[in-house]
Amino acid sequence: MTETYFTKDNVQFNVEVKDWEDAIYKSVGLLRKNGLVTENYATEVVNNVKKYGPYIVLSPGIAIPHTRPENGALKVGMSLLTLKTPVYFKDISAPVKIMISFSATDNEKHLEIIKIIVKIVENGLIDKISSITSLADLNNLIGDDLS
């Protein structure tokens, strides 16, 4: 599944954002640029976070912006941003340093993306990823860890 690899087209390091909303728009913006979601998708994510609380903050330091397929997902895929300045979400004490946005077309097909996200969290890679500045280092870190 090519869409579950990190490439120059779906990764940006040290991105400057104003706040959590801006971080979602920029992170989901990479999905949009790659034709994975409609223009509406980012707004849907922001609205759902306002409605349900910060359900996208999976673990301290990492957010995984996403919403239901019917809210504008076109294909399965993901993107990764590391933030120059971490952002705070309501009611969450630890700031978010990395954003992995993804799109899903049903409840199951994005399994490989979730596996990568779980590995990153369970293996404590969030801080390492937030200090990485090259794609090769990122793929080495995650690739080594997945193998």
Next chain:
Amino acid sequence: MLQILVVCGAGLGSSFACQMSVESVLQDIGVKASVDHSDISSAAGTRADIIISGKNFESQFQRYDLQVDLIFLDRLVDKKEIQEKLVPVLKAKGAL
């Protein structure tokens, strides 16, 4: 078989990730159960013995008044926290 449902806002990300950690914990402690994930709006109508969700959904579930065991996690992919909170519920149900 025991049915465990993991719930989050969209039913795709946090809940799916948490499901993996729950399955891994169940394997560690040797309990067989069927685990699935779902979004909060369809969770109320789904049959399950145990529902696991994030702390931020606690008040919403209380409004639903469901007759199931509810577990709320601070960290959805923290196997230690999952095991600590799941084991007493499994014991109470006679599954462990």
